[in-house]
Amino acid sequence: MTTLCKNDTLLFLGDSITDCGRDRLDATDLGKGFPAFVAAHLAAEYPDANLSFVNRGISGNKIRDILNRIEEDCIDLKPDLLIFLIGINDTWHNIGTSSFGTPEATATFASDYRQFLQQVTESGIKKILLLEPFVLPYPADRKQWRKDLDPKIHSIRELAAEFGCDYLPLDGLFAERTVKKHSSYYTGEDGVHPTIAGHGVIAQEILRRIHYSR
Numbered sequence: 001m002t003t004l005c006k007n008d009t010l011l012f013l014g015d016s017i018t019d020c021g022r023d024r025l026d027a028t029d030l031g032k033g034f035p036a037f038v039a040a041h042l043a044a045e046y047p048d049a050n051l052s053f054v055n056r057g058i059s060g061n062k063i064r065d066i067l068n069r070i071e072e073d074c075i076d077l078k079p080d081l082l083i084f085l086i087g088i089n090d091t092w093h094n095i096g097t098s099s100f101g102t103p104e105a106t107a108t109f110a111s112d113y114r115q116f117l118q119q120v121t122e123s124g125i126k127k128i129l130l131l132e133p134f135v136l137p138y139p140a141d142r143k144q145w146r147k148d149l150d151p152k153i154h155s156i157r158e159l160a161a162e163f164g165c166d167y168l169p170l171d172g173l174f175a176e177r178t179v180k181k182h183s184s185y186y187t188g189e190d191g192v193h194p195t196i197a198g199h200g201v202i203a204q205e206i207l208r209r210i211h212y213s214r
Contacts (some may be wrong), residue, residue: 002081002127002166004212009052010039011079013066014086014131017194017202018057030055033194035083037203046212054079062089063112070116075123082125083206085170086113087133087156088192091149101147110155117163129209130160131202134171135191136183142191168205177201 004010012018012035020033030036030053039053056073058065063086066074074082090109099105120128132153137143153171160167174186183191186198194202 002210007050008080010081011077012055012083014057015061015089016059018085019059022055033199034202038206067116070119081127083129085131087152091145094148106151109152113159128165130165131168132170134174136187138183138191
């Protein structure tokens with residue numbers, strides 16, 4: 001459980017799932033996905049908390065892209081809580097290459113992710129919520145992605161424990177929900193990009209892990 005305090009700033013950092021159509025010319029725009037849902041709930045629930053919300057998701061980003069912009073889009077913003085989702089593009093962009101699903105690809109990803117967490121924690125950002133990357137089994141070929149994605153997920157779990165981060169196991173939570181409802185209800189036609197219901201699930205699970213101290 002992450003505790004928020006008055007005047008805290010929440011930073012959402014990641015790829016297209018976080019970006020979700022935000023206007024990059026407007027630094028205050030939160031997009032149309034889970035960052036906006038989380039912000040709307042917290043702002044309505046705690047009107048006197050004076051919380052601030054920033055979205056720095058960029059579509060197509062991989063962990064190396066995040067490292068390349070870590071100063072401007074993370075450290076310099078001095079967030080009190082960092083909510084971070086990355087990893088699916090490291091698998092998606094690796095399809096068809098000789099490194100797909102290899103231990104070397106996982107090791108490179110984990111090394112970059114560790115470097116990110118080291119820089120973030122050394123900068124003084126103490127509250128970090130890591131969101132697990134996910135893929136749902138529709139279309140059917142998405143099942144083949146597990147060979148590359150699963151080891152990356154395991155490496156993020158290990159890093160969350162190593163750095164003492166809060167952790168949201170989205171891949172497992174979405175898998176649980178698709179037992180009763182078809183995958184496309186949550187991630188449309190590509191198994192990755194959430195529908196409004198999928199973004200709602202992510203927002204709900206984040207909010208379950210946040211507590212505001214009045």
